[in-house]
Amino acid sequence: MGGGVNASRVTRLEARAFAIPTDSPEADGTIAWRSTTLVLCEIDAIGFTGIGYTYAHASAASLIGTVLADAVHRYDVFDIARINLQMQREVRNIGRPGLAACAISAVDSALWDLKAKALGLPLCVLLGMQRESVPVYGSGGFTTYDIDTLQRQLGGWVNDDGCEWVKMKVGSSPRNDPARVEAARQAIGSAGLFVDANGAYEFKEAQRLAEYFATQGVQWFEEPVSSDDHSGLAALRAGLPPGMALAAGEYGYTADDFRALLDMRAVDVLQVDATRCCGISGFLQADALCDAWHAPLSAHCAPALHLHVACAARRLQHIEWFHDHARIEGMLFDGAPQLRGGQIAPDLTRPGNGLAFRHADGQRFALN
DSSP: TTTTTOOOOOOOOEEEEEEEEEEEEEOOOOOEEEEEEEEEEEEEETEEEEEEEEESHHHHHHHEEEEIHHHHHHHHHOOOHHHHHHHHTTTTTSSEEEEEEEEHHHHHHHHHHHHHTTTTTTTHHHHHSSSSSSSEEEOOOOOOOOHHHHHHHHHHHHHHHOOOOOEEOOOOGGHHHHHHHHHHHHHHHHHHHEEETOSSOOOOHHHHHHHHHHHEEEEEEEOOOOOOOOHHHHHHHHOOHHHOOEEEOTTTSSHHHHHHHHHOOSEOOOOOOOOTTHHHHHHHHHHHHOOOOOOOOOEEEEEHHHHHHHHOOTEEEEEEEEEEHHHHHHHHHHHHOOOTTTOOOOOSSSSSSOOOOHHHHHHHGBOO
């Protein structure tokens, strides 16, 4: 289609930012926060509206409306791969990782939603389904939670929602982490327990705590050291107790980032985030890398956005049912998935990604 005379062009591209307060103060091993910012991208073309979003700084909205807009308007709306590549070229001198990649992600996801709607298909069908539903793991357990809150949240995901696994934050106070992990184990019985340090530990500290976590049946140690320290991750992975996997990759912004983690044998499970890795297109690239490496893939956060591409990914293991994002998506999007029996499933009667943003509900959180 590209530059042909009948090319279908975007008629409207708009991005807005919304800051949604948390339901209580939250923190992990390295930062604390009281609100979460969602940047929504809407694209109109050929009589349809596609929506995508990212969780990033509000300035991503300005980046979409200025730097990225030219690439989006230049090509046929169905030429998603071409637009994605051009957007990445446009941010070369700004710096592609981080904010720019998040902005590209929102646009790319909106384009995929629009294409599926134009074809009258659920996005998972357009991408090629591998499964009809996806298991999730409940994720929260913030370091700001007292023991009662921690146990209530994790236990609820297991006992009420049927989750096979849950994840908690560690690292803010390493000396207290063993007691918190013990409390989590008491609350969830034999369910799978994951811990996420968000890169807070030093190498030797992570080694020592891994040995203790193993006594509590921890199956997954996420970012025990900085995800930038590929050699450190690889060394820790090689020495982890049997039955414990090392996970990282949520801060991968390009295929090169994921390839580096796999090349270094730095992860057992690669985490990929479509709101950061240049969108649905980038997620599919990461899945192809995982397929080549015979490595499992886990979708990081944003469960509503990930649902359809997760149904199509060959190496998908599960989606993170992150407390903040699941709550926000349920508040602001019609069609947000419902957690049942530890699984979420796409509504195949809804075209595209199945989501519709409720602008009236979101207006009170709007930043621009």
